[in-house]
Amino acid sequence: MQILIKNFGVNGLYVKAGGRLDLDSAVEYGTSIKDAIYDAQEDIKEVILDFSEVTFISSFGLKVILELYKELKASDGTLKLTKVPEQIQASFKMVGFDKFLTIE
Amino acid sequence: MFNDIKRQMMAVVLSMFFALSTVLCIYSYIFLKNTKALLIDSYSHSISVFAESINKDVLRIENNSEDLALMGSLFYKAGQDKTIAKSAITKIFENYENSLGGGIWFEPYVVDKNQKRFCIYAYRNDQNKVVLDENFNSEEYNYHNQSWYRQIISAITKEHNTAWSLPYKENQGSEKLMITAGTGIYSDDGKLIGISTVDWEVNNIFLEISKMKPTENSFALFADKNRDYILVSNDPYLNNRNLIGKSLSNVPWYRDNLKQVTYYKYHNKKFIPYVKNLDNGMFLIINVPKMELFRNALIHVTILSIILMLISTLIAYLLHYILKKYIIRPIDKLMLIADKISKGEDVHITIAKPEEFAELASTFDKMTYDIKSITKERERINSELSIAKSIQASSLPSVFPPFPDKKEFDIFASMQPAKEVGGDFYDFCFIDDENFMFLIADVSGKGVPAALFMMTCKTLMNNMSQIKYSPKELIEAVNRKICSTNKQGLFVTMFVGIVNINTGKVTYINCGHNQPLIKTKDSEYKYMDLDSNIVLGAFEDAEFKVYESQLNAGDTIFTYTDGITEALNKENEMYGEERLKDCLNKFHDNDINNIAKAVREDIHNYTENVPQSDDLTMLIFKYNNKTVKKIFKDMAIKENYKSFYTWLHNNCQEWGLNDVLVNKLDMCCEELYANITFYSYPPKVGMIEVLMCKSDKQIILQFEDEGVPYNPLEKQDPDITLPPEQRELGGLGIFMVKEMADDIKYQHVGNRNVLTIIFNNEDN
Numbered sequence: 027m028q029i030l031i032k033n034f035g036v037n038g039l040y041v042k043a044g045g046r047l048d049l050d051s052a053v054e055y056g057t058s059i060k061d062a063i064y065d066a067q068e069d070i071k072e073v074i075l076d077f078s079e080v081t082f083i084s085s086f087g088l089k090v091i092l093e094l095y096k097e098l099k100a101s102d103g104t105l106k107l108t109k110v111p112e113q114i115q116a117s118f119k120m121v122g123f124d125k126f127l128t129i130e
Numbered sequence: 131m132f133n134d135i136k137r138q139m140m141a142v143v144l145s146m147f148f149a150l151s152t153v154l155c156i157y158s159y160i161f162l163k164n165t166k167a168l169l170i171d172s173y174s175h176s177i178s179v180f181a182e183s184i185n186k187d188v189l190r191i192e193n194n195s196e197d198l199a200l201m202g203s204l205f206y207k208a209g210q211d212k213t214i215a216k217s218a219i220t221k222i223f224e225n226y227e228n229s230l231g232g233g234i235w236f237e238p239y240v241v242d243k244n245q246k247r248f249c250i251y252a253y254r255n256d257q258n259k260v261v262l263d264e265n266f267n268s269e270e271y272n273y274h275n276q277s278w279y280r281q282i283i284s285a286i287t288k289e290h291n292t293a294w295s296l297p298y299k300e301n302q303g304s305e306k307l308m309i310t311a312g313t314g315i316y317s318d319d320g321k322l323i324g325i326s327t328v329d330w331e332v333n334n335i336f337l338e339i340s341k342m343k344p345t346e347n348s349f350a351l352f353a354d355k356n357r358d359y360i361l362v363s364n365d366p367y368l369n370n371r372n373l374i375g376k377s378l379s380n381v382p383w384y385r386d387n388l389k390q391v392t393y394y395k396y397h398n399k400k401f402i403p404y405v406k407n408l409d410n411g412m413f414l415i416i417n418v419p420k421m422e423l424f425r426n427a428l429i430h431v432t433i434l435s436i437i438l439m440l441i442s443t444l445i446a447y448l449l450h451y452i453l454k455k456y457i458i459r460p461i462d463k464l465m466l467i468a469d470k471i472s473k474g475e476d477v478h479i480t481i482a483k484p485e486e487f488a489e490l491a492s493t494f495d496k497m498t499y500d501i502k503s504i505t506k507e508r509e510r511i512n513s514e515l516s517i518a519k520s521i522q523a524s525s526l527p528s529v530f531p532p533f534p535d536k537k538e539f540d541i542f543a544s545m546q547p548a549k550e551v552g553g554d555f556y557d558f559c560f561i562d563d564e565n566f567m568f569l570i571a572d573v574s575g576k577g578v579p580a581a582l583f584m585m586t587c588k589t590l591m592n593n594m595s596q597i598k599y600s601p602k603e604l605i606e607a608v609n610r611k612i613c614s615t616n617k618q619g620l621f622v623t624m625f626v627g628i629v630n631i632n633t634g635k636v637t638y639i640n641c642g643h644n645q646p647l648i649k650t651k652d653s654e655y656k657y658m659d660l661d662s663n664i665v666l667g668a669f670e671d672a673e674f675k676v677y678e679s680q681l682n683a684g685d686t687i688f689t690y691t692d693g694i695t696e697a698l699n700k701e702n703e704m705y706g707e708e709r710l711k712d713c714l715n716k717f718h719d720n721d722i723n724n725i726a727k728a729v730r731e732d733i734h735n736y737t738e739n740v741p742q743s744d745d746l747t748m749l750i751f752k753y754n755n756k757t758v759k760k761i762f763k764d765m766a767i768k769e770n771y772k773s774f775y776t777w778l779h780n781n782c783q784e785w786g787l788n789d790v791l792v793n794k795l796d797m798c799c800e801e802l803y804a805n806i807t808f809y810s811y812p813p814k815v816g817m818i819e820v821l822m823c824k825s826d827k828q829i830i831l832q833f834e835d836e837g838v839p840y841n842p843l844e845k846q847d848p849d850i851t852l853p854p855e856q857r858e859l860g861g862l863g864i865f866m867v868k869e870m871a872d873d874i875k876y877q878h879v880g881n882r883n884v885l886t887i888i889f890n891n892e893d894n
Contacts, residue, residue, distance in 0.1 A: 120869055
């Protein structure tokens with residue numbers, strides 16, 4: 027999986043991943059984002075996950091998203107998902123993530 | 131020849147009758163022959179006696195003649211006292227009772243030189259008094275010229291020689307027909323000087339001879355053969371009186387050799403001639419008609435024969451009557467009663483005599499009673515057996531198709547039982563939603579024990595299949611149960627097939643049963659090559675080998691019992707496996723319901739009218755589900771996940787599944803793969819096997835591992851309504867699987883966790 031992480035603004039983080047977000051890649055994906063948050067000079071308050079290139083998300087991917095959401099929430103940050111393909115939106119809906127995730 | 135006792139007895143009686151008759155006939159014949167010989171002899175004897183008496187008469191006359199000649203000679207020599215001579219002659223003739231008369235006659239001038247003729251003649255007058263007749267000295271008579279005188283004197287050659295005249299009629303005195311015996315009177319110098327005569331009246335001879343009439347129509351001939359004249363004949367066919375003195379050639383039947391002739395034919399009658407020669411050259415023939423001679427004998431023999439025949443007929447009839455009364459009638463009666471009894475009538479039999487039959491009748495009566503009770507008992511047993519048979523038959527599934535809504539397979543089975551309650555059976559059932567078990571079996575032995583044992587086996591298989599055993603565990607458990615309850619040493623051969631109707635995965639177990647046939651897409655029917663296990667019920671701890679295979683749409687399994695291949699024809703040859711295979715391959719109907727019928731007909735044509743000796747049982751299973759199947763098998767480690775999902779995606783692409791479905795499959799498979807990888811084996815490492823099938827309407831995925839038994843479906847679902855802060859990170863995956871799959875189930879079979887998820891693939 028290819029992960030592109032960019033900072034935007036003062037405390038914003040833009041993550042764009044391509045491919046499958048699954049058993050194989052989810053941990054790497056989560057770890058990469060968390061590392062980026064910790065590595066940032068400023069507190070990251072807003073994380074935007076670009077899903078335009080994500081083809082598949084599994085429970086492992088969802089788990090990573092939930093984990094990320096909880097962490098950001100604890101530090102008053104927000105998690106935004108953008109360009110989520112329909113299929114993946116359906117997955118979110120299935121597990122009730124649509125109720126708290128901000129999906130643009 | 132005769133099959134029934136009546137005719138046999140009649141034959142015996144008749145043959146006895148004929149034998150007796152034959153003996154009688156032979157006896158009568160011999161008797162008649164002997165009697166004839168005896169009769170001939172006895173007549174011969176009596177005729178001889180008679181002839182002897184005639185001979186005596188002749189001899190006596192000749193003696194008398196000689197006496198007279200002697201007297202004549204004395205008279206001549208001793209002074210010729212005529213008075214003395216006359217009285218002497220008279221005296222002599224008083225003693226000569228059978229002669230008419232006689233005297234002495236001298237040659238001319240011998241007694242007196244002046245007197246030409248001198249004779250003394252005495253005769254017996256009508257008052258039976260002997261008187262002298264002087265008239266013979268007369269000139270008119272001139273005895274020297276009389277034929278008798280000339281005949282006698284010319285015939286005499288020497289002294290004491292007696293000669294006989296021919297018959298002549300005396301024209302002097304009595305005028306009777308007579309013959310005369312004469313003896314020469316000689317002088318001392320040996321000169322013939324006269325003759326003595328003794329007359330024998332022919333009529334007397336005739337009367338005498340006529341006495342000899344042994345039978346009514348017998349007749350006599352008295353004649354002189356040397357001089358060829360007839361003296362007496364009473365032949366009824368001739369004018370006898372004119373024959374006297376005539377030649378024998380006047381007698382038509384007469385022949386010289388008549389003495390050697392046993393009989394001759396005369397006027398169409400047979401005559402037996404009795405020829406007796408007399409001393410003086412005469413002979414007497416008595417002719418007896420043969421018929422008359424033997425008539426009495428014949429009559430006697432005939433009467434005797436008739437009496438004997440009557441007696442033998444009577445004996446035969448009596449014998450027949452006795453046989454009929456004492457043997458045939460009782461037998462008939464017994465037969466009649468037996469017939470009635472066989473028709474179910476309630477009859478008693480009583481025979482008073484003879485004792486043997488009375489005893490037989492009472493035994494028969496008792497037997498009838500026994501048979502009735504036995505029959506009743508047998509009927510009861512039979513009805514119970516037929517009930518048992520129908521229970522047994524009804525215990526086998528008989529409605530086809532049994533699962534009309536299941537299009538994944540067809541099954542058809544039939545059992546055509548032999549006469550007895552047999553030991554064949556078949557069965558099928560769903561072990562669970564997708565595993566279908568079918569089996570065919572043959573219990574050793576026949577009759578009620580086999581039937582009961584069969585029911586036990588069937589019930590055991592049926593019940594125990596519902597326990598979540600693997601096929602191997604199932605069959606071994608059933609075997610143990612059978613062994614533990616089988617005290618009679620019965621056993622059962624069985625073929626079991628367990629098919630996953632969705633995937634076509636099949637497990638076979640063959641426990642000593644006939645190898646089934648299988649037809650696949652690529653080949654005709656051929657016998658399976660499964661290693662046969664031991665029969666069920668033999669050893670409690672027996673291990674059973676199972677075979678796994680894959681069925682494709684159209685594959686057909688034909689199972690049967692040995693009643694099929696061992697059906698015998700007239701030549702005692704078995705139907706055989708080759709013929710069965712050929713029959714199946716000749717039959718191209720895809721409807722399995724017709725296969726059993728075709729096989730049955732083929733067997734029927736083969737065996738013709740030989741009665742069926744064993745059950746004909748068949749079970750045919752056809753798999754219809756067009757399943758496409760892929761298998762992934764590798765170590766259950768995270769590193770292999772990539773190759774797993776590549777395999778999954780390739781399958782989806784190959785089968786052209788839509789994105790939504792692919793996404794779902796992807797998510798679910800990942801979850802289940804991860805579950806096995808992270809929770810089933812660690813800290814050890816084990817295998818994961820995934821079967822992915824595409825049938826007409828479904829995608830089926832089956833995950834199998836040999837790790838810790840764990841049913842993920844029992845895990846509680848996460849509450850997805852909770853706010854994210856309270857939500858747990860785990861448990862999402864299995865929840866999603868449950869959400870997405872159209873069907874999901876978990877089984878722990880043997881030592882394997884088997885999780886199956888099914889997705890509908892409607893738009894395909």
